[in-house]
Amino acid sequence: MKVQINQHLVSECQELKEQTSCDWRTFKQACQITKMKSTQGERLASLSFLPELQPMPHQKEAAEKVLHEMHGRAILADEVGLGKTIEAGLILKELMIKGLVKKVLILTPSSLIRQWEQEMNQKFYIPARAKHRSYDWTLYEVVVTSIDLAKKSPHQEEILQQDYDMLIVDEAHRLKNSQTKNYQFVKKIKATYCLLLTATPIQNKLDEIYNLVQIVRPGLLGEKKAFKQQLKKDPETQEAMKQLIQTSMVRNLRKETQNQWTERNIETIYAQFSDEEQAFYNSIDNEQSNHALTQLTMKRGFCSSREACFQMLAKNQTQHAIDRINELKELPQHAKAIQMMNFVKELGEKCIIFTEYKATQIYLQWLLHQHGLLAVTYNGDFRKSKKQWMLHLFETKADVLITTDAGAEGLNLQHCRNMIHYDLPWNPMKLEQRIGRIHRYGQTRNVQIFYMILKNTVDEKILNLLYDKLDLFEGVVGELDQILSDIGVGNFEDEMKEILSESASDQEASIKLDNLIEVAKSHQSERKAINETS
Amino acid sequence: MKQADIQPFLIEFFTSRQASIVEKSDGILTVKLTEQLDEQLMNRPFYWQYVKKLGKVGETMSVTFITDEEKRDQQKGEWIHFGSPRLDQIFHIIQREGAYTVLYEGCQSNSTTKTPLHPWLICNIRVKYRGFLSKDELVSVGIRLIDGTMRFQMMDEIEHKNFVSSVPNFCFTLPTIISTERAVERVTEELQQRIKQKSTHFVNKSHRLYEREMDMLKKLIIDDEKDDAEHQHAKDQIFERLYPQVDLEWINLGYFYVSEQMSKELIS
Numbered sequence: 001m002k003v004q005i006n007q008h009l010v011s012e013c014q015e016l017k018e019q020t021s022c023d024w025r026t027f028k029q030a031c032q033i034t035k036m037k038s039t040q041g042e043r044l045a046s047l048s049f050l051p052e053l054q055p056m057p058h059q060k061e062a063a064e065k066v067l068h069e070m071h072g073r074a075i076l077a078d079e080v081g082l083g084k085t086i087e088a089g090l091i092l093k094e095l096m097i098k099g100l101v102k103k104v105l106i107l108t109p110s111s112l113i114r115q116w117e118q119e120m121n122q123k124f125y126i127p128a129r130a131k132h133r134s135y136d137w138t139l140y141e142v143v144v145t146s147i148d149l150a151k152k153s154p155h156q157e158e159i160l161q162q163d164y165d166m167l168i169v170d171e172a173h174r175l176k177n178s179q180t181k182n183y184q185f186v187k188k189i190k191a192t193y194c195l196l197l198t199a200t201p202i203q204n205k206l207d208e209i210y211n212l213v214q215i216v217r218p219g220l221l222g223e224k225k226a227f228k229q230q231l232k233k234d235p236e237t238q239e240a241m242k243q244l245i246q247t248s249m250v251r252n253l254r255k256e257t258q259n260q261w262t263e264r265n266i267e268t269i270y271a272q273f274s275d276e277e278q279a280f281y282n283s284i285d286n287e288q289s290n291h292a293l294t295q296l297t298m299k300r301g302f303c304s305s306r307e308a309c310f311q312m313l314a315k316n317q318t319q320h321a322i323d324r325i326n327e328l329k330e331l332p333q334h335a336k337a338i339q340m341m342n343f344v345k346e347l348g349e350k351c352i353i354f355t356e357y358k359a360t361q362i363y364l365q366w367l368l369h370q371h372g373l374l375a376v377t378y379n380g381d382f383r384k385s386k387k388q389w390m391l392h393l394f395e396t397k398a399d400v401l402i403t404t405d406a407g408a409e410g411l412n413l414q415h416c417r418n419m420i421h422y423d424l425p426w427n428p429m430k431l432e433q434r435i436g437r438i439h440r441y442g443q444t445r446n447v448q449i450f451y452m453i454l455k456n457t458v459d460e461k462i463l464n465l466l467y468d469k470l471d472l473f474e475g476v477v478g479e480l481d482q483i484l485s486d487i488g489v490g491n492f493e494d495e496m497k498e499i500l501s502e503s504a505s506d507q508e509a510s511i512k513l514d515n516l517i518e519v520a521k522s523h524q525s526e527r528k529a530i531n532e533t534s
Numbered sequence: 535m536k537q538a539d540i541q542p543f544l545i546e547f548f549t550s551r552q553a554s555i556v557e558k559s560d561g562i563l564t565v566k567l568t569e570q571l572d573e574q575l576m577n578r579p580f581y582w583q584y585v586k587k588l589g590k591v592g593e594t595m596s597v598t599f600i601t602d603e604e605k606r607d608q609q610k611g612e613w614i615h616f617g618s619p620r621l622d623q624i625f626h627i628i629q630r631e632g633a634y635t636v637l638y639e640g641c642q643s644n645s646t647t648k649t650p651l652h653p654w655l656i657c658n659i660r661v662k663y664r665g666f667l668s669k670d671e672l673v674s675v676g677i678r679l680i681d682g683t684m685r686f687q688m689m690d691e692i693e694h695k696n697f698v699s700s701v702p703n704f705c706f707t708l709p710t711i712i713s714t715e716r717a718v719e720r721v722t723e724e725l726q727q728r729i730k731q732k733s734t735h736f737v738n739k740s741h742r743l744y745e746r747e748m749d750m751l752k753k754l755i756i757d758d759e760k761d762d763a764e765h766q767h768a769k770d771q772i773f774e775r776l777y778p779q780v781d782l783e784w785i786n787l788g789y790f791y792v793s794e795q796m797s798k799e800l801i802s
Contacts, residue, residue, distance in 0.1 A: 003737045005726055007782035009659070010718045016787045017714070019634040024697040025550070027788055030632025031658055031672070031689055033625045034785045038660065038670035049616035051536065068667040071775060099622055125615040141619065219768035222751060230753060237753075244750055247743075 037098045039068065046093040053123055055090060056441065058257045059083050062250045063090035070248055072100075072193035073216045075172070075209075077201040077251040080433050081440030084197045085116070087250070088168055089124040095193060096126065101165040102141050104128075105189065108170040110146035110384045112410045116170070117144050137162065147174070151185045160188055167191035171410060172198040175215065176208035187215055199433070201249065209245060217248045254432075263446040264439055268463065271339035272455050276331055281457060287320075292501040299458045300356075304423050305334050307359035336454050337367050340422060343450070344373060344400060351418035353402045354434050356425065361402050364422070374398045380406035405430055414443040420450045424462050426493040461506065465513055466496065537615060541601045544614070547624060561602020562609055567594045574627055575620075635788040637697035639796060643704035651701070651791035653679040653710045654800070655717050656688050658785040661729065665740030665778040672785065673725065676800065677717045679710035684724060685800050692800075697790065707791045722782070729780055740778035747772045 022030075036045060044063060047053070055063075058078075066074040066087070072095060076084045095101035106128065108116050113130050120128035120142065131137065131145035137158050147169075150159055167189055169175065175183045175196070194216050201209050207228075213221050221227045221244065230237050254261070273281060284298050301308040306328050313321045313328070341364075344351060353375075355361055361377050368375040376390045376398045394401040395415055405425065416438055425431055439447045453459045495516065503509035541563055545555065548565045557564040567575065572594040573582055585592040598611030599620075606613050614620050643649045654676050661671040676688035685691070701707065712720075751768055792800070 003730065003733060003778040003780060005729065005780045005782065007722060009657075009722050009782055009784065010715055012784055013714065013718050013787055016634045016784060020631075021634060021636045021699065022631050023699055024635070024637055026628060026632040027635045027637070027786060028632075028689070028693065030629045030786050031674070033629055034658075034660060035672055037625075038672060039668065046616075048536070068669065071668065096622075097616060099626075102619065125618070127613075127618065217771075219771060220747075222753075222768070226753070240750060244747070247747075 044090060044094055046090060046097050049097060050093065050124065053086075055086055056083065056257065058252045059086050059090065059441075062087045062252065063094065065250055066091050066195070067094055072166075073195075073248065075196045075198065075201060075212050075216055075249040077198055077249050079252065079254045080199040080436030082252050082254065082257060083441035084199070085119055085170075086123070086441065088195050088197060089120060089126065091195065092120075092166060092168070093124045093126060095166065101193060103162065103164050104142040104166045104168070105159065105162075105164050105191070106142070106144040106168045106170070107147045107150060107186070108144065109174075109410065110148060111387050112170060113144050113146060113384065114388055115410075115412065120144075147182050147186070151181060156185060160190070162190070164189065164191040166193040166195070168195045168197070170197045172196035172212060173200050173208070176211055178211045178214070183211065199436075200429070201251070213245060213248055220244065220248060261439070262443055264435070264449060265446060266449045266451070268451045268453055269339065269343055270453050270455055271336040273335050273457070274332055277335060278456070280327060280331060293497060296458065296497065296501045300423070303336065303454050303457050303459045304355060304357050305337060305360040305363045306331055307363045308357035311357070311359045333367070334363070336422070336452055337364060340364075340420060340452050341367055341371055341373070344368065344420070345371065347418060349418055350394075350416045351400055351420055352413060352416055352438065353400060353420045353422050354408070355402065355404060356423040358404060360422070361404065364402050368400055373400055375400035375402055378403040378408070380404065405434065408434065408437055411437050412440065412442070413437045414440050417443065417445045417447045418450070419447070420452060422452050424451060424459065424466075426462070426466075426496045428466065429492070458500070461500065461509075465500070465506070465509055537601065537603075540614060540621070541599075544599055544601075544624075547628070556596055557598075561605045562598065562600055562611065564596055564598045564611075566596045569594055575623060633784070633786045635786070637699060637788060637790050638701050638705065638707075639790075639792045640696040640698040641702060641705065641793050643702065649705045649793060651705050651707045652794060652797040653708060654790045654792060654797070655679055655714060656788045656790055657718065657721050658689060658787070659725065660783045660785050661725070662781040662783065663733070663736060663778075664781070665736055665776060666743050667736075675721045675725070676790070677712075677721055678797065678801070679712045679717060680708065682712055682717070682720060683801055684721065688800075692790070695796070701791070725782065733778070733780070737778045740776055744772065744776035747776060
């Protein structure tokens with residue numbers, strides 16, 4: 001076997017000899033500095049420069065792997081809450097210390113700009129600055145900004161003129177579609193090193209991973225057509241493709257790093273509709289005019305709040321809708337909301353409440369306020385500064401943060417340990433995303449998770465059907481995205497809705513869901529078997 | 535080196551280069567630069583070009599370096615830490631200046647017996663492995679320029695010895711028998727030999743992965759006619775990334791004249 005040795009030591013030594021001779025101390029220091037900047041074995045040089053930072057083993061390993069085996073171009077795809085930012089920071093710091101990286105562009109959703117700026121400065125002593133309109137792109141070496149700003153003219157043109165040493169894209173699943181402007185823009189940015197961060201590298205189709213790999217390692221997976229053809233072939237080829245993908249992707253799963261985590265306790269809290277509410281709820285079934293799916297959506301809304309239900313009805317201008325709205329107005333305070341409010345009071349600790357509806361958000365805030373609890377809201381519609389302010393209030397003053405899923409992406413809220421799922425999401429992956437906000441790197445206490453469930457409603461159905469089967473999903477949840485796309489079931493949420501609305505009985509729905517899980521699991525054990533034999 | 539070590543390091547760096555310390559307290563250091571340091575560090579070539587053209591003496595800058603994070607807000611100045619561009623700049627200066635030396639063992643001698651000093655060439659070389667993983671190895675080889683005897687880990691041996699920049703009194707240097715070029719050639723040959731011997735695992739694994747990716751690439755190319763340049767680019771990329779390669783780079787090079795006693799110690 002051959003190894004190629006590149007050297008011009010003799011000719012270069014002539015040049016060295018023309019220099020002025022230095023003193024003994026400088027000669028020694030030159031050696032020490034080179035040593036400091038070198039990769040000695042597998043160790044990270046940056047760790048000795050960051051004495052306060054104590055990365056977890058999987059974070060160190062990820063950084064080492066990206067630096068030494070992936071040559072600084074990779075997809076960091078750890079599950080939520082495992083500290084992808086820490087990994088990216090370590091990699092960046094290491095390359096900066098070695099003098100390989102100076103100019104850096106960090107693209108994040110705008111809600112996370114401040115967080116990145118702070119973490120880079122405080123944890124890594126990396127002088128990152130958020131881009132501001134008052135200065136030029138070239139003023140600072142390390143710039144944090146949002147894709148939305150960066151892709152606008154004239155910023156786009158200016159950025160594309162730069163030669164960056166490192167490009168970091170957070171929440172990179174936004175780049176999964178190669179037809180979008182975001183994708184095409186990021187693909188054109190010139191950077192020697194490149195990190196894409198995402199907890200969900202594949203949401204629906206394997207194509208998506210192709211597109212991400214195409215950014216970090218163009219050409220690695222060949223042409224798209226050929227890639228797709230290969231995937232349709234035998235499992236062996238598929239496995240080879242996966243290994244190929246793994247040469248540019250790091251993915252740690254929570255269960256693999258489990259022993260380092262604090263405990264997670266899950267509890268269900270039941271509420272019961274008042275008679276009037278129950279009557280209204282039951283009458284939704286009798287609305288002949290509506291499709292089964294619409295009825296289901298309406299029921300879910302009503303289980304959350306009158307306001308959420310009102311918003312749905314208000315879209316229709318029919319007499320029927322107006323009558324229903326008038327009925328709604330007569331109803332008392334929502335039973336689930338009251339139950340939850342009492343629970344939060346008893347709890348006596350800060351907590352985060354997740355809801356699926358913005359209308360519910362406002363209602364809950366009002367209700368809590370009426371009972372002396374200070375609640376702040378948070379959702380995807382807020383401007384950046386408002387988001388920052390709300391988070392600040394939650395950390396310093398407020399008792400409760402009420403948020404939607406759209407708002408909570410990427411947030412670090414480990415200062416809080418209680419989470420209430422006021423509405424249950426269809427997709428267990430979403431649940432994991434939510435819990436990851438508090439059960440993450442840096443959480444020191446055991447976390448408490450609560451489900452709020454209305455008895456004899458769709459809430460309970462979802463709980464029984466889906467959440468009681470979560471242990472069946474055990475070991476699949478983390479990979480659910482991948483498995484579902486492998487077996488050609490596009491979207492878990494749609495699948496669930498269909499099962500629920502089209503089944504004649506609960507038993508039927510349960511059996512259908514069991515089937516889905518069975519298929520997912522058998523598919524997974526196949527994958528495992530292949531992994532073990534290879 | 536830790537954050538706390540930066541200030542002493544800076545003080546040494548600046549004083550040994552004749553800059554004057556204006557102010558020094560815990561975590562804060564103000565230095566009045568020399569002309570040379572100003573040109574090297576402050577990046578204002580137009581100013582110096584202008585001043586020199588007019589035949590005037592330029593005004594060098596004073597810089598305040600803050601090494602204690604808590605004092606960042608208290609005083610105006612540069613926050614200096616590992617990974618900061620300024621420290622890197624200083625490191626580069628040292629690496630550049632420290633690339634070559636001629637030194638003599640600082641030995642005590644009296645007039646009655648003149649001490650001969652034996653010539654050694656010290657080659658400090660960075661060995662960069664690139665393949666399935668990348669890693670660096672620093673080697674320090676000393677070669678006696680009289681008989682070609684080689685010694686590895688040379689810097690570790692002499693680290694605590696005293697060397698001076700001019701021939702000490704009552705000492706004289708023995709002439710070299712082996713030329714520098716020949717000596718470097720021999721060091722290089724020896725190094726290549728050693729690298730080949732000890733890196734079989736690295737080489738095998740890199741080859742295996744290299745070939746696997748190349749095979750995969752072949753399967754992925756459907757239409758050989760189309761866009762040949764792109765395929766070649768993909769092949770080149772795989773080669774660059776995985777084919778086992780080793781780069782040898784100079785860190786620095788020095789002639790060291792040492793007493794017979796030390797010379798013997800080094801060989802034993």
